[in-house]
Amino acid sequence: MPTRLKEVDIVIVGLGWTGGILAKELSEAGMRVVALERGGMRATNPDFAIPLIRDELKYAVRNALMQNPARDTLTFRHSPSERSLPMRQLGSFLPGEGLGGAGVHWNGVTWRWTGIDHALRSHYEHRYGKAFIPSDMPVQDWPMTYAELEPYYDRFERTAGVSGKAGNVRGEKQDGGNFFEQPRDREYPLPALENSYSQMLFRDAALQAGYHPFPRPCANASRAYTNPDGSRLGACVYCGHCERFGCEANAKGSPHITVIPKAMAQPTFELRTHSWVTKVLLDSTKKKAIGVAYTDVSTGQEYEQPASIVALCAYAINNVHLMLLSGIGTPYDPVAQKGIVGRNYCYQPGGGGVTLFFEDKIFNPFMASGAFGVALDDFHASDQFDRTAMGAIGGATIAVGQSNGRPIGYRPVPAGTPRWGAEWKKATAKWYLRAMNVGVTASNMPNRYNAYDLDPAYKNVFGQPLLRLTYNFLENDRKVVGYIGQKAAEIARSMKPTSMTNPGTLGDYNIVPYQSTHNTGGAIMGASPKDSAVNRYLQSWDVPNVFVVGANAFPHNSAYNPTGPVGALAYWTADAIKKRFRNRPGLLT
Amino acid sequence: MSDHPNRRDFLRTVGTVGATGIAAAVGAESPADAQAQTAAKAAPAAAVSHAYTFLTAPEAAFIEAAVDRLIPADDLTPGGTDCGVATFIDRQLAGAWGSGDRMYMQGPWDKGVPTQGYQSPMTPAEFFRAGIAATNAYCRKTLQKEFDRLAADQQVKVLQDMEQGRAALDGVPAQEFFNLLLQTAMQGFFADPVYGGNRDKVAWKMIGFPGVIAIYSEHIKTYRNKKYDVEPKSILDLS
Numbered sequence: 047m048p049t050r051l052k053e054v055d056i057v058i059v060g061l062g063w064t065g066g067i068l069a070k071e072l073s074e075a076g077m078r079v080v081a082l083e084r085g086g087m088r089a090t091n092p093d094f095a096i097p098l099i100r101d102e103l104k105y106a107v108r109n110a111l112m113q114n115p116a117r118d119t120l121t122f123r124h125s126p127s128e129r130s131l132p133m134r135q136l137g138s139f140l141p142g143e144g145l146g147g148a149g150v151h152w153n154g155v156t157w158r159w160t161g162i163d164h165a166l167r168s169h170y171e172h173r174y175g176k177a178f179i180p181s182d183m184p185v186q187d188w189p190m191t192y193a194e195l196e197p198y199y200d201r202f203e204r205t206a207g208v209s210g211k212a213g214n215v216r217g218e219k220q221d222g223g224n225f226f227e228q229p230r231d232r233e234y235p236l237p238a239l240e241n242s243y244s245q246m247l248f249r250d251a252a253l254q255a256g257y258h259p260f261p262r263p264c265a266n267a268s269r270a271y272t273n274p275d276g277s278r279l280g281a282c283v284y285c286g287h288c289e290r291f292g293c294e295a296n297a298k299g300s301p302h303i304t305v306i307p308k309a310m311a312q313p314t315f316e317l318r319t320h321s322w323v324t325k326v327l328l329d330s331t332k333k334k335a336i337g338v339a340y341t342d343v344s345t346g347q348e349y350e351q352p353a354s355i356v357a358l359c360a361y362a363i364n365n366v367h368l369m370l371l372s373g374i375g376t377p378y379d380p381v382a383q384k385g386i387v388g389r390n391y392c393y394q395p396g397g398g399g400v401t402l403f404f405e406d407k408i409f410n411p412f413m414a415s416g417a418f419g420v421a422l423d424d425f426h427a428s429d430q431f432d433r434t435a436m437g438a439i440g441g442a443t444i445a446v447g448q449s450n451g452r453p454i455g456y457r458p459v460p461a462g463t464p465r466w467g468a469e470w471k472k473a474t475a476k477w478y479l480r481a482m483n484v485g486v487t488a489s490n491m492p493n494r495y496n497a498y499d500l501d502p503a504y505k506n507v508f509g510q511p512l513l514r515l516t517y518n519f520l521e522n523d524r525k526v527v528g529y530i531g532q533k534a535a536e537i538a539r540s541m542k543p544t545s546m547t548n549p550g551t552l553g554d555y556n557i558v559p560y561q562s563t564h565n566t567g568g569a570i571m572g573a574s575p576k577d578s579a580v581n582r583y584l585q586s587w588d589v590p591n592v593f594v595v596g597a598n599a600f601p602h603n604s605a606y607n608p609t610g611p612v613g614a615l616a617y618w619t620a621d622a623i624k625k626r627f628r629n630r631p632g633l634l635t
Numbered sequence: 636m637s638d639h640p641n642r643r644d645f646l647r648t649v650g651t652v653g654a655t656g657i658a659a660a661v662g663a664e665s666p667a668d669a670q671a672q673t674a675a676k677a678a679p680a681a682a683v684s685h686a687y688t689f690l691t692a693p694e695a696a697f698i699e700a701a702v703d704r705l706i707p708a709d710d711l712t713p714g715g716t717d718c719g720v721a722t723f724i725d726r727q728l729a730g731a732w733g734s735g736d737r738m739y740m741q742g743p744w745d746k747g748v749p750t751q752g753y754q755s756p757m758t759p760a761e762f763f764r765a766g767i768a769a770t771n772a773y774c775r776k777t778l779q780k781e782f783d784r785l786a787a788d789q790q791v792k793v794l795q796d797m798e799q800g801r802a803a804l805d806g807v808p809a810q811e812f813f814n815l816l817l818q819t820a821m822q823g824f825f826a827d828p829v830y831g832g833n834r835d836k837v838a839w840k841m842i843g844f845p846g847v848i849a850i851y852s853e854h855i856k857t858y859r860n861k862k863y864d865v866e867p868k869s870i871l872d873l874s
Contacts, residue, residue: 097873100847103826108732115739122751131747131754134739243859285849408860412844413851453825453844465798466705466817467791471841475711478842479862503743556750 048348054078057353062147064595064616065359066301069309071620082321085144094292102452113141118506120513139563141361146302153289153416154265157606160427164192189582202613206299207271210234210263225258226427239418244482248446264417265299277304286450288416320344326372362598366568367513390492390567392603395523397550398486398531402543411451419447426605438525440489489605527552566600583622689729700783712837723823723832733760766812769804829871839867
């Protein structure tokens with residue numbers, strides 16, 4: 047029998063960025079908050095101390111900071127006619143586990159999404175006509191405008207210590223920033239990081255070609271920084287061990303060094319680690335949550351934690367899984383095109399980038415930061431980029447980062463080089479220091495068949511059905527990657543490398559190689575329960591005292607990394623709970 | 636070929652199958668291994684361990700030969716075995732990863748398509764074991780000898796045929812086994828030497844990776860288009 051615990055005001059499932067933000071904001075507002083984290087405690091010291099944190103095999107290959115698929119994973123297939131099989135090892139994406147969640151091991155790229163992203167369907171219908179949007183592509187507007195969310199983007203940038211250069215402050219264009227960005231109220235909290243040599247070459251080539259390069263905004267602190275809450279960040283040392291690692295310098299904006307310690311200082315906050323939530327408990331009407339069921343995975347003891355509000359703040363994938371396991375909302379059926387929960391799953395098509403090799407240049411790829419870079423938004427945020435020629439919806443950013451030179455994973459050699467043997471070795475020795483990448487990050491539009499549901503065959507360690515993912519890249523994605531990949535290749539060629547790879551074409555989605563941990567959708571936000579699982583405050587339409595916070599809320603995926611709006615939406619939701627829902631529970635309008 | 640004696644030759648020299656078990660059980664301290672190492676005239680200064688805890692003697696002979704073909708000795712580095720790559724593989728197979736830690740191991744089982752990833756009911760260690768046995772069976776059938784007894788160019792050909800999907804192994808998908816073997820060998824060659832491979836940081840020195848100290852706040856500006864020549868530092872050095 048589960049042990050029934052004392053009721054609290056809010057139970058938070060998962061303590062990463064979103065859970066940490068809610069925990070801090072709501073406990074500071076005097077609410078009694080319990081956070082349940084399935085993983086363990088983590089602190090920079092000793093968990094991310096050198097030299098042990100600089101262990102590529104342990105952290106970057108064996109995924110020490112990530113979710114353990116032995117306990118829970120998902121199954122995957124390309125289309126509803128195929129048999130879905132379990133993702134038995136992590137690969138394509140890396141959900142985190144433990145205090146701070148993926149906010150510990152992310153790279154730190156922190157965008158505000160574009161004006162087009164915030165009003166996607168309206169924009170395309172207005173500019174290109176209704177017929178431009180394929181009938182099997184359920185794109186829709188965000189339920190809040192960029193301007194409404196601006197103060198919350200700002201808040202998150204301040205909290206995480208984002209380094210960058212504004213391109214538009216209150217409508218005034220700024221030299222050196224993103225020419226195409228929406229107006230910001232003020233500059234970034236920190237100046238941009240230094241550029242690598244590769245980034246300088248790319249910036250010059252992009253300017254020469256008439257584009258608008260700018261420093262990619264990143265939560266890698268360019269100098270020591272104290273955020274508005276008094277949390278202190280160190281300066282980035284360009285160590286090249288960012289993504290998949292915790293930062294030993296506290297220079298990566300992360301919840302375990304910012305919002306979570308602030309929550310933990312509050313007497314009304316309690317953290318329980320190793321606490322795996324298996325279900326949201328509903329009352330007999332199924333319209334009200336009464337708390338959550340969880341298991342202490344270190345003892346096996348089961349508990350029920352009653353709460354007035356349940357906030358799902360796990361990784362986007364796991365939020366959707368919990369909704370389906372708990373019976374919150376109607377599961378989506380792609381064949382009948384009925385139901386809501388599970389639809390609009392999107393990811394991040396890659397493959398358009400190129401690798402450049404220079405006989406006469408040295409790039410020192412190991413002098414690196416996870417997120418610094420020079421980017422172009424000319425084929426994404428820009429409305430001047432006419433999508434008619436591309437024949438597709440969305441766009442892509444083109445960027446040169448330099449995230450690491452860790453040698454198990456980073457060993458560029460020219461196309462045609464064998465993968466082993468004497469010739470491979472010579473090429474590896476020759477080109478390791480002399481190669482750089484121009485990357486292409488594409489947006490991803492929803493499709494009626496790209497969706498989650500519960501798997502009929504496979505179970506997790508608690509005996510619950512695994513989540514099933516049906517997903518593939520589609521024609522729209524191939525057009526975007528193909529068209530903008532050529533633009534990237536043109537810039538690359540103008541840099542006159544000794545040789546370069548051809549831009550890849552986008553094939554079928556493969557769950558094996560790492561691509562990005564940018565899994566979006568599944569429990570999307572919208573203006574009506576007819577086409578969304580949560581409303582503009584990320585509140586379940588069906589069970590209004592459940593809030594579902596994370597990238598699961600995005601109706602499509604931008605050509606940007608997701609964490610900027612994820613953080614902004616967490617602050618936005620926290621505000622709605624403490625200023626409105628707390629006093630007058632019910633559906634917020 | 637690598638400098639140390641062929642493991643199978645050595646085991647045959649010392650005689651019985653029983654001796655194999657003893658030699659393996661007592662490791663490098665045994666008189667037999669000491670004898671082997673004396674015989675290796677050109678062995679590098681710090682002798683590489685040929686003591687294995689997972690691999691049997693014939694399996695070790697296979698892995699040593701294979702990693703010497705994947706990472707051949709040349710003027711850049713010693714061969715895979717002398718770089719500790721076989722030792723690395725043995726330790727990985729004996730450890731958590733080899734045992735299927737952090738893998739979803741529940742059935743039902745289905746082959747699926749490559750884009751669905753690893754679907755074998757075997758742990759990585761079991762998969763390696765089956766792959767080695769199947770490759771040796773393939774070599775016996777087509778070339779009348781076990782893999783490690785083949786000439787180097789024959790070994791290269793077998794590995795290429797597995798890589799390209801031209802060799803069909805009994806019960807084990809050849810390409811998958813080859814890819815796992817190659818991937819694990821590369822991990823051993825380039826991982827921190829604390830795991831037993833990349834001995835003396837040979838692979839890091841070969842490419843110019845400076846290792847784990849990695850404080851480049853100033854260097855990011857001063858080493859643009861300029862080589863950063865330092866003695867790499869590993870976790871092993873700093874522990």
